[in-house]
Amino acid sequence: MANSTDYLLAVEGLTVSFDGFKAVNDLSFYVDSNEIHVIIGPNGAGKTTVLDLICGRTKASGGSIKFRNKELTAMKEHQIVKAGVGRKFQNPSIYDDLTVFENLEISYPRGRSVFGALAFKRDAAVRERVAEIAEMIFLADHLDQRAEYLSHGQKQWLEIGMLLIQDPELLMLDEPVAGMSVNERKKTAELLNKIIQNRSVLVIEHDMKFVEDIAHRVTVLHQGKILSEGSMERVKNDPKVVEVYLGH
Amino acid sequence: MTRTLQGRLFGRIDGDIAGILLLAALLVIVLPLGLDIFRLNMVGKYLTYAFVALGLVLCWGSAGILSLGQGIFFGIGGYCMAMFLKLEASSPEATKIQSTPGIPDFMDWNQLKALPWFWEPFHSLTFATVAVVAVPALLAFIVGLAMFKRRVGGVYFAIITQAFAAILTILIVGQQGYTGGINGITDLRTLKGWDIRTDEAKLVLYFVNAALLIGCILLCLYVRRSKLGRILVALRDKEDRVRFSGYDVANFKIFVFCFAAALSAVGGAMFTLQVGFMSPSFVGIVPSIEMVIYCAVGGRLSLLGAVYGTLLVNWAKTMLSESFPELWLFAMGALFIGVVMVFPNGLAGLYQQFIAPRLGRLLLRTGTRAGAPIIPPHTAAD
Ligand SMILES: Nc1ncnc2c1ncn2[C@@H]1O[C@H](COP(=O)(O)OP(=O)(O)OP(=O)(O)O)[C@@H](O)[C@H]1O
Ligand SMILES: [Mg+2]
Numbered sequence: 001m002a003n004s005t006d007y008l009l010a011v012e013g014l015t016v017s018f019d020g021f022k023a024v025n026d027l028s029f030y031v032d033s034n035e036i037h038v039i040i041g042p043n044g045a046g047k048t049t050v051l052d053l054i055c056g057r058t059k060a061s062g063g064s065i066k067f068r069n070k071e072l073t074a075m076k077e078h079q080i081v082k083a084g085v086g087r088k089f090q091n092p093s094i095y096d097d098l099t100v101f102e103n104l105e106i107s108y109p110r111g112r113s114v115f116g117a118l119a120f121k122r123d124a125a126v127r128e129r130v131a132e133i134a135e136m137i138f139l140a141d142h143l144d145q146r147a148e149y150l151s152h153g154q155k156q157w158l159e160i161g162m163l164l165i166q167d168p169e170l171l172m173l174d175e176p177v178a179g180m181s182v183n184e185r186k187k188t189a190e191l192l193n194k195i196i197q198n199r200s201v202l203v204i205e206h207d208m209k210f211v212e213d214i215a216h217r218v219t220v221l222h223q224g225k226i227l228s229e230g231s232m233e234r235v236k237n238d239p240k241v242v243e244v245y246l247g248h
Numbered sequence: 249m250t251r252t253l254q255g256r257l258f259g260r261i262d263g264d265i266a267g268i269l270l271l272a273a274l275l276v277i278v279l280p281l282g283l284d285i286f287r288l289n290m291v292g293k294y295l296t297y298a299f300v301a302l303g304l305v306l307c308w309g310s311a312g313i314l315s316l317g318q319g320i321f322f323g324i325g326g327y328c329m330a331m332f333l334k335l336e337a338s339s340p341e342a343t344k345i346q347s348t349p350g351i352p353d354f355m356d357w358n359q360l361k362a363l364p365w366f367w368e369p370f371h372s373l374t375f376a377t378v379a380v381v382a383v384p385a386l387l388a389f390i391v392g393l394a395m396f397k398r399r400v401g402g403v404y405f406a407i408i409t410q411a412f413a414a415i416l417t418i419l420i421v422g423q424q425g426y427t428g429g430i431n432g433i434t435d436l437r438t439l440k441g442w443d444i445r446t447d448e449a450k451l452v453l454y455f456v457n458a459a460l461l462i463g464c465i466l467l468c469l470y471v472r473r474s475k476l477g478r479i480l481v482a483l484r485d486k487e488d489r490v491r492f493s494g495y496d497v498a499n500f501k502i503f504v505f506c507f508a509a510a511l512s513a514v515g516g517a518m519f520t521l522q523v524g525f526m527s528p529s530f531v532g533i534v535p536s537i538e539m540v541i542y543c544a545v546g547g548r549l550s551l552l553g554a555v556y557g558t559l560l561v562n563w564a565k566t567m568l569s570e571s572f573p574e575l576w577l578f579a580m581g582a583l584f585i586g587v588v589m590v591f592p593n594g595l596a597g598l599y600q601q602f603i604a605p606r607l608g609r610l611l612l613r614t615g616t617r618a619g620a621p622i623i624p625p626h627t628a629a630d
Contacts, residue, residue, distance in 0.1 A: 055492060081494035093489040095482040102478050107493045111475055114503045117495075120475035162493065 007066075008033045008200050009054070009170055014063035016053060023049045025224035026063070031170065036192065036201045038211050040235075041221035042245050047204045048090055050221070051172050054202075055087040056080045067170065078112070086168030090175050090204075092155035096148035100139055100158060103147050104130045107162035129165060136194065137161035138187060153184035157191070164195055171195070172202045177210050189213045208246070220245060267552045268465055275458040285447045292454040292522045294562035295461055297322075299515025301543040301554035302461075302468050303508030308540070309548035310477060311504045312484030313401070317409030318512050318539050320416050321384035323531030325513025327420075327427075328383060330526040331367060332376035333436040333444075353435070358425035367426075373440060380517040381510045388509035392502035399498070401487075410533050417532040432527025436520070444521060457518045461555070464511055468551050471507065480504055512539075541580060544587045547596025557595055 009031040016024045024046045031037045039047050052058040054065055056077040065072040072080055095103050108129060111120035134140045137157040142150065147158060156176055163171055176192075177185045185207070192201060192214055205211050211218065211232065218235045220227040222245070228238040235241055279291055300318045308314045340350040348356055351363050369375045391412065395405055420427045428434070436444065443449060471477050483490040483497055491497045520526045529535065538561075546557020561583070569576045591597055 057488070057492075076496070077491045078494050078496045081492055087492050089488070093486050095485050095489065097481050097485055098478060103482075106475065106479060106482055106490070109494060112494050112496075114476065114499050117476035117479055117500070118471070118474050122475075159489075162489075166494065 007031060008035075008068060009202070010064075010066040011050075011054070012064050012066075014050070014053060014060055014065060016049060016058060016061045022224050024053065027221075027224065027226060028063075029219050029226065029229065031200050031202055033200055034196065034198065036196055036203065036214050036216045038203045038205055038215040038218045039221055040205065040208075040211060040218060040245065041227070045221040046224040047221055048174055049224075051087060051174055051202070051204065054080075054172065055085055081166070081168075082109075082112075084169035085172065086163035086166050086170070087172045088156075088159050088163055088174055088176060090178070092152065092159050094147045094150075094155055094158050094162070097146065099144055099146055100134065100150070101130055101143040103158055104133055104161055104165055107165045109166050133161045133165045136164065137191065153180045153188075156180065157188070160188075160191065160195075168199065170200050170202065174204045175206065176203065177205065177207055185210055264469060264552075268462065268469075271465075271552055271555060272458075272462050275461070276455060280451070280454070285450055288454055289450045289522060290566065291559070292450070292457050293519060294559050295457055295555075296515040296519040296522065297539055297542055297562065298461055298555045298558040299464060299518070300508075300512040300539045301546060301558045302464055302551055303511035304540060304543040305548055305551050305554045306468055306471060306480070307504050307508035308543065309550075310472065310484065311480040311501060313501055313505060314406045314540070315409045315505065315508070315536075316406045316533065316540060317411075317413035317536050318508065319531045319533075319536035320409075320413050321388065321509040321512035322516035322519070322535075322539070323416070323420075323526065323528070324384045324387065325380045325516030326520040326526035326530060327433065327516075328370070328376055328379040328513075329517035329520040330433040330436060331370040332373055333439060333520065334433050335363075335367065335371050336439070337435060337437040352428070352433070354428045354431070354433075355425055360425045364426055377517075380513050384509040384513040385506045388506040389502060392505040393498075396498040396501040396505075401501075410536070413531060413533050413536050417528045420528040420531060428527075430528060432525055432529070434525040434527075436524050439521070445524060450522065453518070453522050457522065460514060460518065464514065465551050465555070468511075472551075476500065476503070537584075538580065541584050541587070543594075545583060545594050547594030547599075549593055550596030553594055553596025553599070560595070 007030040011030070012028045014024055014027040015022060027046075027050065029037075039050065041047055049058060053060050054067075054072060056072065056075060056079075060073050063073075067080075067083060067085060070083060072083070072085070075083070095106070098106070105122065105126060108126055110126075111117045130143070131140065134143055137160060139150075139154060139158060139161065142154070147155065150158060156179075160173070160176065173192075177188050180188060189210060192203075195201075203211075203214070215232050217230065218232050219229045220235055220238075220241050227244065228235050228241045236246065275295070280288060283291065300322050303321075304315070304318060334352045338350060338352045343349045343351070343353065343356070346353065346356040348361050351360060352367075355363070370379070391409075395401075395408065400408065420432075421430050423429070438444060444453065479490060479495065479500055483495075483500060487497055490500075516526070516530070519530070542558040542561050543554045544557070545561050546555065547553030561580075564579070565576055568579055587594055593600070
């Protein structure tokens with residue numbers, strides 16, 4: 001096995017058990033710089049749990065997660081974010097009571113301490129960056145709108161935008177196109193291909209067409225373990241994968 | 249687009265400032281002209297609860313942290329002030345008939361022979377004034393640190409604050425010799441030689457209180473307009489999203505809880521000054537819940553609403569308990585249920601829904617002129 005220092009993210013022997021049930025079991029995988037890595041697998045395979053572990057939402061029972069050779073398992077959530085890991089939740093998680101502008105502004109990586117936030121000024125740099133991101137996520141005309149009134153797809157984009165504005169080195173997306181129309185999916189794929197420059201993306205997705213469009217590498221998870229790994233081509237033709245996942 | 253954004257911001261600033269000016273006019277012109285000193289003093293007393301309600305607007309309304317123990321901070325603020333006043337009223341000459349002259353009367357009755365150590369610094373007005381804000385803020389900090397860092401929130405937090413309110417009441421009542429017990433600290437007379445019991449003093453204190461209240465409203469407005477204010481709203485809604493945007497959420501909750509505690513304490517100190525005593529009956533569970541009701545009736549999302557709600561509920565309480573004292577508790581319960589079930593945003597919500605749309609254009613037009621020169625603090629918001 002290659003030396004883990006070459007990778008942006010190195011997950012090794014990762015295990016978590018909930019009351020004895022091992023949702024993730026001795027899992028190892030690696031993400032390269034500038035790679036779109038997709039995790040697929042049946043419902044309950046432990047995909048979301050893997051992201052929870054990486055971003056610090058769930059504490060690992062064992063194993064290690066190294067991001068740029070820094071051990072994440074010992075860090076607090078906000079420190080992991082500051083280290084350069086951004087995470088999108090499975091259901092769009094945005095602030096309904098705030099406008100699109102304010103949603104993006106809160107995610108802008110400045111004034112994150114209590115007094116920093118009190119003294120925060122909405123200056124030209126903030127405005128420009130918000131405008132730039134809004135343009136990218138197709139919401140430039142909605143900046144003043146309360147986020148509550150966005151469509152489901154727009155909410156997903158807004159949350160992606162909230163991550164982009166932090167400029168994370170590793171972006172983790174949990175089912176970004178779930179519930180989207182065909183047209184919205186296409187735009188999302190376009191968006192992901194645009195934002196892949198200078199960063200890695202870890203995506204969980206069920207939509208095979210979408211996965212084929214974007215994936216550089218695929219990991220198939222089943223009952224907390226890796227079932228198969230490699231290019232989409234390889235994984236698709238792996239009989240084990242066909243049996244437990246693609247078959248139905 | 250930027251233009252409409254700014255237009256909206258300024259529109260909002262003008263609306264808020266116009267509202268504050270209107271309240272200020274009511275408090276410092278209309279009421280003093282229209283009420284005799286007895287009633288005015290009573291309004292002054294009600295307004296001290298409005299400080300608590302303001303704190304709740306930020307803590308509960310903005311950040312979604314319901315504290316059922318704000319009486320703790322109101323009470324401690326009031327006690328800090330009362331301790332200073334009591335020491336001034338207990339000079340050796342004034343207390344020479346006691347077996348130990350020079351200590352507060354209730355200590356003498358409880359066979360204390362010397363002033364307890366923690367009373368000593370309250371000889372200084374400066375110390376007492378700082379303590380009014382610092383002690384409750386520190387206590388809130390400790391409680392907040394213990395709770396929020398462990399991610400205790402919601403109903404659990406509310407219940408724990410309630411338990412603290414009960415504990416503090418029991419402590420005050422039980423430690424008679426140190427605290428004055430159930431009667432509290434009474435018979436307060438002068439502030440640096442100035443008799444606070446006269447009508448003139450009551451009038452002056454009323455205005456000081458009103459000015460402090462307006463000052464606190466502006467401070468709250470500044471906080472709400474800052475990015476911190478928006479983060480509070482954000483974490484009420486999606487705490488995890490805020491956390492995974494790089495914020496240490498607990499620190500923000502601790503801040504707003506301490507801020508609300510400090511505001512409540514200012515109210516408590518002004519209560520002591522205006523009413524002339526402080527007792528555990530303002531500390532416990534029932535007064536704490538009443539304070540939440542003031543805020544709920546006014547509208548927990550509106551600073552001004554909370555002030556009007558406080559005035560209205562207290563006025564109703566006085567009216568009702570003058571004629572049917574036993575009815576008040578039931579009325580209060582009914583009021584709370586009514587507000588929660590039917591008008592979750594209180595008076596302010598009703599105003600927003602029915603009156604504001606009609607007044608809107610008018611207010612905005614006059615507001616542009618009246619509001620423009622006094623904008624400075626919150627231009628930070630745009
Ligand atoms: N906090 C938790 N406590 C107990 N069990 C949990 C917890 N989180 C997840 N699980 C369990 O772990 C397993 C994996 O869940 P996970 O959400 O990671 O699946 P998933 O692969 O994301 O599925 P889906 O495709 O439905 O989103 C499930 O059986 C789930 O019930
Ligand atoms: Mg999932």
